[in-house]
Amino acid sequence: MFLKILGPYKWQALSSLVMTSLMVASALLQPYYLNRILDALRENQQDVIYQIGPLLIVIALVGLLAGGVNVVLSAYIAQGASSDLREQAFRKIQTFSYANIEEFNAGNLVVRMTNDVNQVQNLLMVLFQVLFRMPILFIGSFFMAVMTLPALWWVIVLMVLLVFLITGVMMGLMGPRFSVFQTLLEKINAIAKENLRGVRVVKSFVQEKTQYQKFQKVSDDLLKQNLFIGYAFSVAEPLMMMVGFGAVYLSIWLVAGMAKSDPSLIGSIASFVTYLNQIIFTIIMVGFLGNTVTRALISMRRIKEILDTEPAMAYQNQDLEDLEGSISFEGVSFTYPKDQEPMLKDISFDIKPGQMVGVVGATGAGKSTLAQLIPRLFDPDQGRILLGGKDLKDLSAATIRQHISIVLQRAILFSGTIADNLRQGKANASLPELERAARIAQASEFINRLSDTFDSPVEERGSNFSGGQKQRMSIARGVVSHPKVLILDDSTSALDAKSEKLVQEALNKDLKGTTTIIIAQKISSVVHADTILVLDQGRLIGQGKHADLVRDNAIYREIYESQKGREEENEND
Helix, strand or coil: CHHHHHHHHHHHHHHHHHHHHHHHHHHHHHHHHHHHHHHHHHCCCHHHHHHHHHHHHHHHHHHHHHHHHHHHHHHHHHHHHHHHHHHHHHHHHHCCCHHHHHHHCHHHHHHHHHHHHHHHHHHHHHHHHHHCHHHHHHHHHHHHHHHHCHHHHHHHHHHHHHHHHHHHHHHHHHHHHHHHHHHHHHHHHHHHHHHHHCHHHHHHCCCHHHHHHHHHHHHHHHHHHHHHHHHHHHHHHHHHHHHHHHHHHHHHHHHHHHCCCCCCHHHHHHHHHHHHHHHHHHHHHHHHHHHHHHHHHHHHHHHHHHHHCCCCCCCCCCCCCCCCCCEEEEEEEECCCCCCCCCEEEEEEEECCCCEEEEEECCCCCHHHHHHHCCCCCCCCEEEEEECCEEHHHCCHHHHHHHEEEECCCCCCCCEEHHHHHCCCCCCCCHHHHHHHHHHCCCHHHHCCCCCHHHCEECHHHCCCCHHHHHHHHHHHHHCCCCCEEEEECCCCCCCHHHHHHHHHHHHHHCCCCEEEEECCCHHHCCCCCEEEEEECCEEEEEECHHHHHHHCHHHHHHHHHHHHHHHHHHHC
């Protein structure tokens, strides 16, 4: 996956490696030529000093320039690759079915596209700025140190082994903590999002304290993980520094003894200590960057899970087909992911083109589930669903979306303008088409009062409109494409009786050739339907016209009489 991420930036990556090599070469050559200047000073060789001095300046300038260019390249690679990765993840999520979304859950996916991608971005920045330099600097410093004082090679090896031992122990302790950290971050994100979305409920039921306690518990767990990681690093740093300074002290002490027999070694100790410090620096930097690397690798694995996940539903790659608006269910059963009991059980019925069909039943009977199966938001476990005589699984996504439009129970609008939201139903809808859809949905009366009409802004989740206005715009979005099948999933629940009646009349008048399926809590909404389906505990227990069902179906009659009684009470009040 890592090479795939860097694919579009291979030339920048190669250029960064070249710049890194120049930086390391500059860092390694400076102590070497400094050692030669010290030898020249001891032997009073001024011509050598004049030769090497300018060369040292050139080497330093090359290293400085290479470092600056490398920073620019690193930033370009990190920003570009992380942006690509974020877009790939979002694009893949758009192909997911409801089942895939429920498997991950929305909060989890948000964290993966934001925090996890940021972790990968940090890794790329660190990788090209620091990490690629470390192995080259380490190997180069090791060989240069051995060449400077061959007798002290074992000091370097001992120091490296001790520092690697400390680093290995610390990473072993902290590695699992990073995975727990990301999980807790998802939980805290979910709680905050849930609390902000449900702020009216929280305020209404005085649940601020409960929400705070829930948030505090996860926040405290997150704090514990962070503190453990911080404490581990606070112990690792002095241990590594102690090993490094111990190696420097040991080297100076040994050279001091060796200089009695070979005074020329005194000039070499400065270069040796410089190389030793560079070795210590590389190991300590790698150790401290282990935090970033470990987190990024976990985040990369989590992003890869999104990119490797196959959509639960696959569509046929076919041209757009023109089908009739008939719907048939043949022995359909369906169970939601992670549920044990089926929501729908052996459902069979036929709807002819242009019919208006009502679907009623008690809460939890499976009405909305049935509605979501028709546009293939889910696939049934058993049986099949036909559109225009063809199995939905044999049709392309474009064909299904062209023929079937659904207005969900919960009106969801997106930030932008009213026109932007309505054109989600038909991307190239003209202004007359938008006006027609708004007129059918009885949304014209409030849209025309707005100064910018269809160009009026819609805030996030449509918070600047009432529930009834959002539902009417959702209905307009559903009818703007002239669908062959229109599904209204309790989509007039927020409307007053007069507005609901006007919507029903407009639908009957302007959508005569459209097969209309109305999921309703109120029987009054479907009393004039061509046929009514009665669901109870996931089973189809009756179908027919209103009068026949009142006479022959006990469940339907019970629902009708209870609602009729409430309506009479309301009229008396």
